[in-house]
Amino acid sequence: MAESVYKVIELVGTSEESWEKAAKAAVERAGASLRDLRIAEVSELDMQIKDGKVDTYRAKVKVSFKFE
16 A cells, blocks of 8 residues: 555534534535545534624634645
8 A cells, every 4th residue: 555645734613503414514614625535523613602692603624635
């Protein structure tokens, strides 16, 4: 097997509904402009709060793709 190199970038996806949708948004957006995505890892979850209520879910996602 030949050696390979992968690049890892960090993205933040957002959703007004859930962390899962926030993570999915980050991966799908990356997939629209990057080729050969391999792994996505959720590294952090947080929320934006407005007027004492959850306004936006945020997922910090590390995405790797083959470096050519």
